[in-house]
Amino acid sequence: MDRQNGSAAASPLVSAIIPTRDRAGLVGRAVASALAQTHAPLEVIVVDDGSTDDTAAVLSAVADPRLTMVRLDPGRGVSAARNAGLAVARGAYVALLDSDDAWLPQKTARQLAFMRQRGLAISQTREIWMRGGKRVNPGKAQAKPDGFFFELALTRCLVSPSTVMFTREFHEEVGGFDESLPACEDYDLWLRALLRHPVGLLAEDLAVRHGGRPDQLSASHIGQDLYRIRSLLGLLGREDVSPWHASCIKKELRRKALCYAKGCLKRDKPEEAARVLDLAAAAAGPVGEAGETAP
Incomplete structure (x- = not known):
């Protein structure tokens, strides 16, 4: 520098x-x-x-x-x-x-x-x-x-x-x-x-x-929700995240993962869709199929 x-x-x-x-x-x-x-x-x-x-x-x-x-x-x-x-x-x-x-x-x-x-x-x-x-x-x-x-x-x-x-x-x-x-x-x-x-x-x-x-x-940068998903995953590991914060983050993480996965499937990228859905599910609970909200 x-x-x-x-x-x-x-x-x-x-x-x-x-x-x-x-x-x-x-x-x-x-x-x-x-x-x-x-x-x-x-x-x-x-x-x-x-x-x-x-x-x-x-x-x-x-x-x-x-x-x-x-x-x-x-x-x-x-x-x-x-x-x-x-x-x-x-x-x-x-x-x-x-x-x-x-x-x-x-x-x-x-x-x-x-x-x-x-x-x-x-x-x-x-x-x-x-x-x-x-x-x-x-x-x-x-x-x-x-x-x-x-x-x-x-x-x-x-x-x-x-x-x-x-x-x-x-x-x-x-x-x-x-x-x-x-x-x-x-x-x-x-x-x-x-x-x-x-x-x-x-x-x-x-x-x-x-x-x-x-x-x-x-x-x-196309598909910017991927970087937002990475940010949300990082937030969940912070000590200053309260249970309320964590609940809000997980809800939005599932929503963004589904949205991103839909875009991947439209572009014939099923492996990337599955990868991000798995990441979100591991951190935030069941996400469901791309195009469907989890129960």
Whole structure:
């Protein structure tokens, strides 16, 4: 790991972490939006996961001592990139930002005030959704809840990384991103968070989420329920999982396994369907046949 930086602020209150790979045309916008925050005591850490395009040149052209660049060996993945940023972050608070997204100028100031007022260890904000350069309205299923919503968060990812802020103590307690997961690493971390902490929602649009491109993880990893299943299996082995948590996890594990198995059978992959159903059954009890719920 190679790190380069200028004479960054002595005591940044917020560390913004931006993972990137081969997004020279986008990362500059993300960095500029972080550096433009109205809250001044801030450092911006960009972790480059082995880019082969002009990403390094774009970042080197930014003449701001608050910017730090960390370079990883190629292809370690977004979890390793975020974890590398967390390892060098100096702020009392950490804010995540994906390299294709952006923040509105008041984002960190408003979120800091919100978290301090409510005594939160982790929070998120609402966001503006853009697809193909046009604003779109998220559906009701994407509405963000507030507080302890562990059971609902099992069904789908309800926390957006580019809107998240958490304390250093939160990171030390809950841990970082699971580097064995090539996708759904955020789903896994939010579930671990919700075992112990409410996730507060600042109901203001303070980030811009840009979607609809083939290089995004949601598009490049097909069958993402497999990674969610792996996350759920890992959760069941944790000491901080209560009997209620375990019951919720097992119910969702059976549901996701059946859904994944159906997809495998449609793609003529019966061995993979059987493998995942067996894994789920061993951890959560009888799952039934693909296409049927267990009694």
